Amino acid sequence: MEMMNTDDDSLCEDSGNETSGDDVDFNVEVETSVPKESQSYDDEYQYEVLSTSDIVQYMSDIIDEVNSVLQLPPTTARILLNYFHWDKEKLMERFFDGDQDELFKEANVINPFKKIPVTGKPKLSLKIRGTEECDICFMVFAPSHMTGLECGHRFCYQCWNEYLTTKIVEEGVGQTIACAAHNCPILVDDETVMRLVKDTRVKIKYQHLITNSFIECNRLLRWCPSPDCNYAVKVAYVDFKPVVCCCGHIFCFACGENWHDPVKCSLLKKWIKKCDDDSETSNWISANTKECPKCGATIEKDGGCNHMVCKNQNCKADFCWVCLGSWEPHGSSWYNCNKYDEDEAKAARDAQERSRAALQRYLFYCNRYMNHMQSLKFEHKLYSSVKDKMEEMQQHNMSWIEVQFLKKAVDILCKCRQTLMYTYVFAYYLKKNNQSVIFEDNQKDLERTTELLSEYLERDITQENLVDIKQKVQDKYRYCDGRRKALLDHVHEGYEQDWWVCKEA
Amino acid sequence: MANIAAQRIRREFKEVIKSEEVAKCAIKVELLNDSYTELKGEITGPPDTAYEGGVFVLEIKVPETYPFNPPKVRFITKIWHPNISSVTGAICLDILKDQWAAAMTLRTVLLSLQALLSAAEPDDPQDAVVAKQFKENIEMFQMTARHWTNVYAGGPHVNKECDDKIKRLVDMGVEEHQARVALSSYNWDIERATEQIFS
Numbered sequence: 152m153e154m155m156n157t158d159d160d161s162l163c164e165d166s167g168n169e170t171s172g173d174d175v176d177f178n179v180e181v182e183t184s185v186p187k188e189s190q191s192y193d194d195e196y197q198y199e200v201l202s203t204s205d206i207v208q209y210m211s212d213i214i215d216e217v218n219s220v221l222q223l224p225p226t227t228a229r230i231l232l233n234y235f236h237w238d239k240e241k242l243m244e245r246f247f248d249g250d251q252d253e254l255f256k257e258a259n260v261i262n263p264f265k266k267i268p269v270t271g272k273p274k275l276s277l278k279i280r281g282t283e284e285c286d287i288c289f290m291v292f293a294p295s296h297m298t299g300l301e302c303g304h305r306f307c308y309q310c311w312n313e314y315l316t317t318k319i320v321e322e323g324v325g326q327t328i329a330c331a332a333h334n335c336p337i338l339v340d341d342e343t344v345m346r347l348v349k350d351t352r353v354k355i356k357y358q359h360l361i362t363n364s365f366i367e368c369n370r371l372l373r374w375c376p377s378p379d380c381n382y383a384v385k386v387a388y389v390d391f392k393p394v395v396c397c398c399g400h401i402f403c404f405a406c407g408e409n410w411h412d413p414v415k416c417s418l419l420k421k422w423i424k425k426c427d428d429d430s431e432t433s434n435w436i437s438a439n440t441k442e443c444p445k446c447g448a449t450i451e452k453d454g455g456c457n458h459m460v461c462k463n464q465n466c467k468a469d470f471c472w473v474c475l476g477s478w479e480p481h482g483s484s485w486y487n488c489n490k491y492d493e494d495e496a497k498a499a500r501d502a503q504e505r506s507r508a509a510l511q512r513y514l515f516y517c518n519r520y521m522n523h524m525q526s527l528k529f530e531h532k533l534y535s536s537v538k539d540k541m542e543e544m545q546q547h548n549m550s551w552i553e554v555q556f557l558k559k560a561v562d563i564l565c566k567c568r569q570t571l572m573y574t575y576v577f578a579y580y581l582k583k584n585n586q587s588v589i590f591e592d593n594q595k596d597l598e599r600t601t602e603l604l605s606e607y608l609e610r611d612i613t614q615e616n617l618v619d620i621k622q623k624v625q626d627k628y629r630y631c632d633g634r635r636k637a638l639l640d641h642v643h644e645g646y647e648q649d650w651w652v653c654k655e656a
Numbered sequence: 657m658a659n660i661a662a663q664r665i666r667r668e669f670k671e672v673i674k675s676e677e678v679a680k681c682a683i684k685v686e687l688l689n690d691s692y693t694e695l696k697g698e699i700t701g702p703p704d705t706a707y708e709g710g711v712f713v714l715e716i717k718v719p720e721t722y723p724f725n726p727p728k729v730r731f732i733t734k735i736w737h738p739n740i741s742s743v744t745g746a747i748c749l750d751i752l753k754d755q756w757a758a759a760m761t762l763r764t765v766l767l768s769l770q771a772l773l774s775a776a777e778p779d780d781p782q783d784a785v786v787a788k789q790f791k792e793n794i795e796m797f798q799m800t801a802r803h804w805t806n807v808y809a810g811g812p813h814v815n816k817e818c819d820d821k822i823k824r825l826v827d828m829g830v831e832e833h834q835a836r837v838a839l840s841s842y843n844w845d846i847e848r849a850t851e852q853i854f855s
C-alpha cells in the first residue's frame with residue numbers, strides 16, 4: 152500500500168536530471184488512459200533543473216547548433232543570439248532573409264565575412280618608431296603590448312583589464328560591453344573578455360552576468376526564485392505547472408510564484424497586488440463614511456442624530472444621514488425619513504452598500520487566505536516535533552523506514568494548507584454557479600479534514616499508543632490527500648469545460 | 657590604479673597646456689594639489705551666446721578609478737543655464753555620466769562643456785526653473801543669462817534695468833544674490849519676486 156503513494160517528492164539528486172520516475176508512471180497511464188486518483192495533475196510536465204555549468208553548456212550547445220548552419224565565429228554567434236534574445240529561428244530568418252550587413256551593424260559586431268579596412272589606424276608614437284601609444288593611459292608600448300577589436304581601436308593590456316573590470320564589477324554590464332573608445336559601439340565578445348581580464352573573481356562575475364542575461368531573455372528558462380539558489384529550470388514549453396528545484400523549492404514555472412494551484416497566475420498576480428496596495432483602505436472609507444451631498448467632504452457619523460450639519464465652514468449643509476437629502480423637508484415633527492425612494496439618495500446609498508459589501512467579501516477571503524498562510528508557517532515547527540516522535544518510535548523497535556509515514560503526514564498537511572490558501576484566491580474571483588457550489592463543498596471538506604489532521608498531529612498524537620498511531624495517521628493523511636486531489640481535479644475539469652466565470656473585483 | 661590616474665592627468669595636463677585652444681585662451685587647467693586629484697578648469701563663454709566674454713571656473717575632481725570612471729566636474733562660477741544648477745553648479749551632461757569613455761580627456765570634457773553653453777538641452781534639464789524660462793521666453797532667458805555672465809563671470813554687458821531692480825530689493829534688506837535669483841526666476845517681475853522672498 153505504501154508504495155502506491157510515493158509520488159511527487161521526487162527531488163532530483165543531481166543537477167540536470169529529469170524527474171523521470173513519475174513520467175514512467177504516467178506513461179503507463181496514458182496507455183490504459185484511466186485517470187487514477189493518486190496521479191497528481193503535474194507529473195506529465197517535463198523539465199530539467201540546470202546548474203550553472205549546465206547553463207553554460209546549454210548556451211554553447213545552442214551556439215554550436217546555430218553555427219552548424221551559419222558558420223560564424225562562436226563569439227559573433229553569441230552576440231547575435233543575445234541580440235535576438237536567444238531565439239535561434241528568428242536569427243536564422245533575419246540572417247538569410249535580410250540585409251546581413253545591416254544585421255551585423257544593428258547587433259554591433261563587425262561582419263566576419265567582410266574584413267573591412269581598419270578605420271582608426273594605430274596611433275604611432277612620434278618619438279619612437281615601431282611603437283604605439285595607448286589612448287587610455289597615454290603610455291607608449293611595443294605593438295605586441297597592445298590589443299583591440301575589429302573596429303581598430305587599440306589599447307594596452309593593462310588598460311583593457313581595468314576597463315573591463317570596471318564595467319563588470321561596478322556597472323554590472325555583461326553581454327553588452329562596448330569598445331573603450333568614445334562613440335564606438337562594437338561589442339566586446341566573451342572570449343576577449345576572458346582573455347583580457349586577469350582576476351578570477353571578475354571572470355566569475357562576468358560569467359554570472361552572461362548566464363543571467365541568457366536566462367532572463369529565454370522564455371523556456373527561469374531561475375529558481377528561492378533565495379541563494381543557483382539553479383535554473385528549463386522546460387519544453389511554458390505552462391502553468393509546478394516545478395521542483397534541486398533545492399526543494401516548488402514553484403509555478405509560468406509566473407515564478409510558489410505553486411498556487413488551483414488559482415491561475417493572472418488572478419494570483421491581481422490578488423497579490425490587491426493585498427499589497429491600499430485599495431482596501433479606500434474601500435473602508437467608502438463603506439463607513441458618507442460624503443456631504445453639497446461639498447463632498449468625507450463624514451463619519453459619531454452620534455445618534457441623523458440631522459447632519461457639515462462642519463466644513465464654507466458649506467454648513469443640513470442634510471439627513473439616512474437619505475442624504477436636504478434636511479429641510481424632514482421638519483422636526485416627523486423623524487421617519489420618507490425620502491427613501493428619491494433617485495439621487497438611492498444611488499448614493501447603493502454605491503455605499505456596494506463598497507461595504509465588497510470590503511466584507513474581500514476581508515472574508517483575505518482572512519482565510521492569510522490564516523492558512525500563517526498556519527503553513529507554523530507547520531515548520533511541526534516538522535521538528537514530528538522528528539522527535541520519529542526518534543522515539545525508532546527506540547521502540549520500529550525501523551527508520553517504518554516511521555517515515557509521520558514526515559509524509561506533515562508533507563501532506565503542508566500541501567493541503569497551500570492548496571487551501573490558494574482556493575480562497577480562486578473563490579474570491581469566482582462567480583457563483585452550480586459548479587462553484589460543488590467547489591465550495593470540496594473546499595469545505597478539504598478544510599475540515601485538514602484541520603483534523605493538523606489537530607491530530609499537533610496534539611492527540613502524544614496520548615496514543617505507538618502502534619495505533621501509524622494506522623490512524625495514514626488513514627487521515629490519505630483521506631486528506633484524496634480530498635485535495637478531488638478538489639483540484641474538479642477545478643481542472645472546470646478549466647477545461649469553461650465552468651468558471653471570473654468576477655471582476 | 658591610482659597610478660594610471662595620476663599618469664593620465666600629468667599627460668593630459670601637458671596636452672591641454674600645449675593645445676591650440678589654450679593658445680586662443682578658450683580653455684585652461686590648473687593643478688590644485690600635487691597628487692593630481694583636484695584641478696581647476698576655466699572655459700570662456702562661446703562667441704555669439706549670452707555667455708560671450710565671461711570666464712567660467714570649474715571644479716574638477718579626479719576619482720581613483722580615472723579614466724575608467726568620469727571626472728567629477730561642477731561650475732564654481734554661478735551661471736544661468738538649463739543644464740547647470742543655478743544653486744550648486746552641478747552639470748547634466750551625458751559624457752560626465754553613462755556616456756563617458758575611457759579614451760576621453762580633460763580637454764574633450766572642457767570642450768564639451770563649452771559646446772553645452774552654446775547648445776542647451778532644455779528637455780533634459782538640471783535646473784527646471786531655468787529650463788522653463790528657456791522654453792517659454794527665450795528673450796527673457798538670454799537677458800538673464802547675459803546679466804549673470806556680467807555679474808559673476810566678468811561679461812561685458814551691463815544691464816541697468818536688472819541692476820536697478822536688484823538694488824530696490826537690496827534696499828529692502830534682501831541679500832543681493834537672493835534678490836537676483838528671485839527676480840531671475842520670476843521673469844524680473846519685482847512684485848512676484850518680493851512676494852516669494854517675504855512669504
